[in-house]
Amino acid sequence: MKGVLSRLGAWVTGGVVGLGQTVNFGASVLRSAFVSPLRGRQIVAAIYDSGVLSLALLCASGATVGFVLGLQLYYTLSRFGAESSLGTAVGLALIRELGPVLTGLLVTGRAGSATCAEIGSMKATDQLDGLRMMAIDPIHFVVMPRALGIIIVMPLLSALFVIFGIGGAYLIGVELLGLDGGSYISGLESAVAFREDVLQSIVKSLIFGVLLALISTYRGYACAPNAVGVSRATTSTVVTTSVCILLADFVLTSLWGV
Amino acid sequence: MSSSGTRDLAVGIFVVIGLMALAFLSVQVGGLSLGRQGGLVLFATFDDIGGLSNRSPIRIGGVRVGRVTEIELDANLRPRVQLDLSPDLELTIDTMAAIRTSGLLGDQFIALEPGAEDEMLVSGEDVVFTESATNLDKLIGAVVHGGGND
Structure with missing residues (x-):
């Protein structure tokens, strides 16, 4: 009984400590983003890895x-x-x-695990450690560009996802099932508002990007330095980020006051 | 060097396409127009707004000219609706605002009918002439019980 309680206590304190370490780590990544040099080449490489390669x-x-x-x-x-409200329904659901959310989950699987x-x-x-011996801060050289790359990439990929989704539903609804294309588009345009819908979409994808960048880089940075450690860290990145994205989505939706 | 050049090009194209997608969603789909702050804001008080809600469209002769942005009760407990209209719209002070339904079961919207006066409404003023939503139940009741209140 005592063993169970103490294990429960260790589990809770371990969770809280882990959260604190993650936030601390995030703060040092944020600080390093404002330290020169900017690491432009690394950021471009990170955007290529997590953005361009996720495009298809x-x-x-x-x-x-x-x-x-x-x-x-x-x-x-x-x-x-x-x-005739197909455009309205599809547009609002996607945007x-x-x-x-789906962009967040897909990028988590595709780029978060790789990072x-x-x-x-x-x-x-x-x-x-080699970088540290050459007096190069690994957070500045390795972590910050990858985190920044993921955060930049997320809203762009999300917007593309939405547009391809709207186009896909147009193909099915208008070309295949014979709806009127004009009413599809006009329903979409009159139902979607910038502040309530599009801005909400952009803010959500940015926040999901921050979550993914923070969790994936921290898990990698803090993993046990062996093969098992890396594999555990990768699994837990995908699991933790997916759950965090879904939870954050609920919180953001209710905060937006629908 | 050349492989890094290709990568830069790919990243550049990706960012441009992504930004274009964002801009398309914002401007074309989301109806964001820059410098929209100076829109014409009017108020209208009705007896009954039926199913009118925030973001319901406002039309003149079927053409969309704005949205409902706020609905609240005034001091006399009558619903007071804030209308956000496109800034270049010029409406006479005897313009009438009526709550209509598109189709039999469609969404409700506000139809504006311009009047004939020379004086124009400016932002913050009230549309004086209003017509409330048609209540289908009352209408059917009126038909069944042989007229009564028009």
Whole structure:
């Protein structure tokens, strides 16, 4: 009984300590972003790795989600004779929720895990210590550019995802099921407002980007320096970030006052 | 060197496409127009707004000219609606605001009908002539019980 309690206590304090270390780590990454040199080359490389290389995945997923939304909402809406609101329904669902959330989850799987594993294996092979011996701060040289890259990339990928989704649903609804293209587009345009919907989408994807950047780089940086440690850190990056994104999405949606 | 040049180009193209996507969502889909602060803001008080809600469209002759931005009760407990209209709109002081429904079961919107006076409404003023939402139940009741209140 005493053993269970003390293990529970250790688990809770361990969680709180881990949270504190993550936030501290985030603060030092943030500080290092304002230290010269800017590390432009590394940032460009990070944008290439997590952005350009995720592009095909994001566009294909966006279009597929659009196809499914188009089909499902068409059959639901046609029960009420409201097929013409397909554009409204698809646009709002994609812009407000599905775009930022699914982009966050996809980029977590595609780029977050890679970032974590990369930093983790650098640590396991003592490359981070090597940098320190050359008086180069690994947070400034390795972590900050990758974190910044993920944060920059996220809103851009999310916007592309939304546009491919809207296009996918247009293909299904208008070209395949014979809705009027004009009413699809005009329903979309009249229902979506900048402040409530588009700005919410951008803010969400930025916050998801910050979460992913922080968690994936910290897990890699703090992992146990061996093969098992790197694999655990990568798994826990994907799991923790996915849960955090879904939780943050709920909080942000309710804060926005829908 | 050349492989790093290709990568830079790819990143540049990616960022440009991403920003264009964001701009498209904001301006085309989201209806953001820059410098929109100086829009014409009017108020209208109704007896019954029916299903009118925030962000309901405002139309003149079917053309969208703005949105409902706020609905609250005034001192006499009548619903007072704030209308956010496009800034270059010129409305006479005898303009009428009516709550209409698009189609039988469609969304409700405010239809503005311009009047004939020379004087124009300026921001912050009230649209005096208003027509409340048609209540379908009352209408059916009136037909069933043979007229009564028009």
